[in-house]
Amino acid sequence: SAVISQKPSRDICQRGTSLTIQCQVDSQVTMMFWYRQQPGQSLTLIATANQGSEATYESGFVIDKFPISRPNLTFSTLTVSNMSPEDSSIYLCSVVGGTYEQYFGPGTRLTVT
Amino acid sequence: DAKTTQPNSMESNEEEPVHLPCNHSTISGTDYIHWYRQLPSQGPEYVIHGLTSNVNNRMASLAIAEDRKSSTLILHRATLRDAAVYYCINGGSEKLVFGKGTKLTVNP
Numbered sequence: 294s295a296v297i298s299q300k301p302s303r304d305i306c307q308r309g310t311s312l313t314i315q316c317q318v319d320s321q322v323t324m325m326f327w328y329r330q331q332p333g334q335s336l337t338l339i340a341t342a343n344q345g346s347e348a349t350y351e352s353g354f355v356i357d358k359f360p361i362s363r364p365n366l367t368f369s370t371l372t373v374s375n376m377s378p379e380d381s382s383i384y385l386c387s388v389v390g391g392t393y394e395q396y397f398g399p400g401t402r403l404t405v406t
Numbered sequence: 407d408a409k410t411t412q413p414n415s416m417e418s419n420e421e422e423p424v425h426l427p428c429n430h431s432t433i434s435g436t437d438y439i440h441w442y443r444q445l446p447s448q449g450p451e452y453v454i455h456g457l458t459s460n461v462n463n464r465m466a467s468l469a470i471a472e473d474r475k476s477s478t479l480i481l482h483r484a485t486l487r488d489a490a491v492y493y494c495i496n497g498g499s500e501k502l503v504f505g506k507g508t509k510l511t512v513n514p
Binding site: 336341390 | 452455
């Protein structure tokens with residue numbers, strides 16, 4: 294199993310600003326994923342973060358809006374840039390375990406005013 | 407990834423078995439069937455996965471139809487802590503495509 298922590302756990306931000314969310318894993322993992330969960334909705338994959346290469350973004354998500362860093366095998370950051378109220382969501386990171394299961398962090402609850 | 411169809415909600419009584427159905431009629435031969443659940447205010451939690459054969463673990467059992475077009479997650483004895491949204495997902499282990507899931511309510 295993997296234990297994942299995220300910082301901050303929640304934040305309230307003003308529109309037009311940016312927030313960087315940190316994801317820390319207690320073991321080395323190859324792939325990390327970032328998801329968004331809008332209010333009352335299911336999870337949507339934003340991007341896959343690979344160490345040593347550019348993140349791979351899903352349709353509808355772009356690097357300028359959601360830049361991702363992956364400096365090592367235990368850490369990643371997701372920045373939500375130039376925020377608007379529509380970005381108010383829970384942002385979660387996850388990693389794949391040894392036998393196909395994914396482990397998710399507790400999420401970062403973002404409110405944009 | 408193949409789409410799945412689940413009931414929006416189900417109810418169960420505490421200490422009774424719960425059978426959560428999932429239809430995945432367009433599943434491909436190499437797609438796994440994954441189940442995750444999300445408790446209130448938490449990230450999703452892995453429950454179980456399988457390919458063709460029925461699977462058991464400490465949390466639940468997964469019954470897979472012979473044609474793989476449907477599956478059932480079985481909680482053998484529901485507790486109040488099992489109240490959550492349960493997601494059935496087809497595909498590989500990496501890019502999970504979450505549907506709306508089934509919200510399970512467990513009555514005391």
